[in-house]
Amino acid sequence: MIRRLYRLWPNPKLLARLWLLTAGQAVLQGLLLALLIPILDALVRPEPDIGAATPWLVLGAAGALLYAVLSVIATPVGFAAAGALAAQLRRKLMHHVSTLTLGWFTAEHKARLARGVTADVGSAAHLAVTIGGPVITSTLLPATVVIVTFTVDWRMALLLCAIALVAYLALRRAARIAEISEIELERAAAGVASRAIELGQAQPVLRAAGHAEGTPRMRAALEDHRETYREGMRRARQPFFVYTGVIMAGFVAVLALTAQLMLSGRVEAATAIVLLVLAARFLEPLGNLIELIGALRALRNQIARIEELLSTPTLPVPAEPVRRIAEADVEFSDVTFTYPGGDTPALKEVSLHCRAGTTTALVGPSGSGKTTVTRLIARFFDIDSGALRVGGVDVRELDPGTLLDEIAIVFQDVYLFDDTIEDNLRLARPEATWDELREAATAARLDEVIERLPAGWQTRVGEGGAQLSGGERQRVAIARAMLKRARIVLVDEASSALDPENEAAITRAIANLGDDPDRTVIVIAHRPATLAAADHVVSLEDGRVMETGTREELLLTGGAFSRLSSQYERARHWRIADMSG
Numbered sequence: 001m002i003r004r005l006y007r008l009w010p011n012p013k014l015l016a017r018l019w020l021l022t023a024g025q026a027v028l029q030g031l032l033l034a035l036l037i038p039i040l041d042a043l044v045r046p047e048p049d050i051g052a053a054t055p056w057l058v059l060g061a062a063g064a065l066l067y068a069v070l071s072v073i074a075t076p077v078g079f080a081a082a083g084a085l086a087a088q089l090r091r092k093l094m095h096h097v098s099t100l101t102l103g104w105f106t107a108e109h110k111a112r113l114a115r116g117v118t119a120d121v122g123s124a125a126h127l128a129v130t131i132g133g134p135v136i137t138s139t140l141l142p143a144t145v146v147i148v149t150f151t152v153d154w155r156m157a158l159l160l161c162a163i164a165l166v167a168y169l170a171l172r173r174a175a176r177i178a179e180i181s182e183i184e185l186e187r188a189a190a191g192v193a194s195r196a197i198e199l200g201q202a203q204p205v206l207r208a209a210g211h212a213e214g215t216p217r218m219r220a221a222l223e224d225h226r227e228t229y230r231e232g233m234r235r236a237r238q239p240f241f242v243y244t245g246v247i248m249a250g251f252v253a254v255l256a257l258t259a260q261l262m263l264s265g266r267v268e269a270a271t272a273i274v275l276l277v278l279a280a281r282f283l284e285p286l287g288n289l290i291e292l293i294g295a296l297r298a299l300r301n302q303i304a305r306i307e308e309l310l311s312t313p314t315l316p317v318p319a320e321p322v323r324r325i326a327e328a329d330v331e332f333s334d335v336t337f338t339y340p341g342g343d344t345p346a347l348k349e350v351s352l353h354c355r356a357g358t359t360t361a362l363v364g365p366s367g368s369g370k371t372t373v374t375r376l377i378a379r380f381f382d383i384d385s386g387a388l389r390v391g392g393v394d395v396r397e398l399d400p401g402t403l404l405d406e407i408a409i410v411f412q413d414v415y416l417f418d419d420t421i422e423d424n425l426r427l428a429r430p431e432a433t434w435d436e437l438r439e440a441a442t443a444a445r446l447d448e449v450i451e452r453l454p455a456g457w458q459t460r461v462g463e464g465g466a467q468l469s470g471g472e473r474q475r476v477a478i479a480r481a482m483l484k485r486a487r488i489v490l491v492d493e494a495s496s497a498l499d500p501e502n503e504a505a506i507t508r509a510i511a512n513l514g515d516d517p518d519r520t521v522i523v524i525a526h527r528p529a530t531l532a533a534a535d536h537v538v539s540l541e542d543g544r545v546m547e548t549g550t551r552e553e554l555l556l557t558g559g560a561f562s563r564l565s566s567q568y569e570r571a572r573h574w575r576i577a578d579m580s581g
């Protein structure tokens, strides 16, 4: 356990100081008890000898004072340690999570992360500080008392050793049961937490389906949690009673042995009193161990969960990654990729080349692999076979920071922070000048949106950007991409119907992105106008590249793309007819 704590907190000065103080207190308590022997020996006799007892009494008073001083020092050290340890561990976890593949962030993992960063870290740091003291006291104090007892009466010392052995065996069993209960309770709690995240994220869908208060899965998770808790309590009862019974029986045995020793004349009254006091100071902390064992096992499980998060494999990075690319072209060669946990590949032997400075449109039916192509370029996941090169360098050889600097992503569903338009844009380049901000906004056709907003650039966009329409949010994302000066921009064009103004603005904004001769644009295209503006079209179906070429070339072949194109046109005419009808 100590080794695992050390791995979590490799700079354990605070903990070491605290535990050292506590250990000092425990040994001191035991030694103070030892002073009872000469004191009682001098006082409990027909003619008490105060003179002989005085030096021991003075030593005892000094020891008690030292004990009080140690307590005063230990309390603030404990508080400071708990806060500092939690902060250290949170930083470590956050840093680690920022290096994981984005594919890791499922509802279940998000729930585990939330519990890890909040409850587990807070509780582990608190327990490491608060439990360390009592555990040290509850083991070191009885051990010191046994040693002291050996100097008084070896028979009583042996009895205490026997009690300690039986108590240890009972405690081990209780600990095993407490651990199983804690693991099961945590599993049930994680189930509830991931259902709760799902409940929050899927509220619109759930409301539409009349399940706003939760799905049957959510209710089942809550029921499972309640049942697990009840079962855990039931299971923990029996070892608790057994342990308490062992301590009680130990006390009866101590009384019986003391009586027997006195009656047989082997010890005097003063020694008998000393033995009883020592036995009481031995049994009391030992008895407390059962209360601590549950917390100790909880600490162990919390550490295990934090360790599991920290050991989630990060994206492999070579020892000497490439930090610069000359050209911003993107090339897939025979790339095959299956999502973690998936059974069929989302991309099968895909080869395509997006030349630097060009715009490539990805088209294909739903599920054909368009989004997957863009996710792999941004290295949300690593490919299974083939090669994926950016600027002629395998993405796995590139420094992750360099890759992220070179890439900007415009998602279909853009998330904005509940901040002003200005700050949402500055996220891409905090030091951008006002001229640069305005230029990006104009190119993304965001300027006309800003003009209409009540506080212009300083308008807050609400949580997730709720104050803006979907099309307006995409314009913010395009402006961010412009401002970032990323040489590769991945765009997932909104597939849902936009009003004509937004549609025209976004088409223009995407074309403006492509106008920069240094910028390579890869766009999942849903609109004929976007296709028309692309230099190159890649048509996907069922994870394979079916056709590539210019829009005109593909229309002439009469293949999958030309069929899809007529569908786009038909859908467009329906919408125009709908609006005018």
Ligand SMILES: Nc1ncnc2c1ncn2[C@@H]1O[C@H](COP(=O)(O)OP(=O)(O)OP(=O)(O)O)[C@@H](O)[C@H]1O
Residues within 6 Å of the ligand: 339, 340, 342, 346, 364, 365, 366, 367, 368, 369, 370, 371, 372, 373
């Ligand atoms: N996170 C994921 N985990 C497992 N499978 C996934 C995941 N995302 C996508 N897939 C699967 O991979 C395949 C390709 O999906 P992808 O999202 O790339 O298609 P798409 O062409 O972008 O579809 P759409 O136009 O509907 O967005 C599909 O079969 C899809 O079910």
